[in-house]
Amino acid sequence: MxxxxxxxPLPVLGEPPxxxxxxxxxxxxxxxxxxxxxxxxxxxxxxxxxITFAGCSPRLQLETPAxxxxxxxxxxxxxxxxxxxLQVAALRGRPRCPACRSNVFGWKEQLTGWREDASxxxxxxxxxxxxxxxxxxxxxxxxxxxxxxxxxQVYPGEAVPTDGLMSLLKEGTGRDWRHAWVDKPAx
Numbered sequence: 001m002x003x004x005x006x007x008x009p010l011p012v013l014g015e016p017p018x019x020x021x022x023x024x025x026x027x028x029x030x031x032x033x034x035x036x037x038x039x040x041x042x043x044x045x046x047x048x049x050x051i052t053f054a055g056c057s058p059r060l061q062l063e064t065p066a067x068x069x070x071x072x073x074x075x076x077x078x079x080x081x082x083x084x085x086l087q088v089a090a091l092r093g094r095p096r097c098p099a100c101r102s103n104v105f106g107w108k109e110q111l112t113g114w115r116e117d118a119s120x121x122x123x124x125x126x127x128x129x130x131x132x133x134x135x136x137x138x139x140x141x142x143x144x145x146x147x148x149x150x151x152x153q154v155y156p157g158e159a160v161p162t163d164g165l166m167s168l169l170k171e172g173t174g175r176d177w178r179h180a181w182v183d184k185p186a187x
Contacts, residue, residue: 003089003183005051005154007161008145009175012084012134013119016147017173019077025172026149031165032075036064039077050165051151054158061153076150083117084134087182088142089156095136102126104136118144143180156181 009017019039026032030046043062053060061072088111095104102124110133113120118134134144141156151159161179169177 003154003156003181005151005159005161006087006143006145006180006182007149007151007165007169007177008143008180009147009169009173009177011175012143012145013132014146014175016080016145017175019079019147021173022147022149022169023077025168026075029165029168036074039079040070041075041077043073043075050162050168052160052162053154054160071153073151073153076152078148078150080146082146083119084144084146085116086111086114086118086133086142086144087180088138089180089182092141092156092181093138095138095142097124097127097129098131098135098137099129100124100127101137107136114144138180140178140180142182143178154181 023032023041027041027044029050030044031050032047033042033044035041047062062074063072065072095107096102097104104122105125110120110122114133119132121130122133122136123130136142166177166179169175
């Protein structure tokens, strides 16, 4: 599985909340466990209280594989990315204009540049709205933000953050939060 669930604050191009604050909020509530290294963390004892899984029996490996590696469900905190890069679920992302809801034509040709800098401007052919690519509506299959929380190794649409988790992040950081599923970037 090569996809992740991301949580990110709004506005996506605004000054992001401090990552240590986000880490503290997520550890204090039990969503996130101990640090593995850098910005990688184990899931916490209350992880399933804050994430809902669809389907009969989701198959998640929550512990580090015996042979090592990162192919298990864990959490990463991503620091301030300026300019932010766009991340998209390759077979699912289809953006639309947030002002008029028109489909964004020719977006695949723009994707390479947006992955480098999602603050690049885009103009809607239908309503002429000018906005950064980061603010397009990716229908939860793409996003760009200056910081994010990544839950690794979940299928698109399989895991959804609870209202409780999103409220906790909003109250703790003073910002609204959204979520998206995207392909895990190649390392």
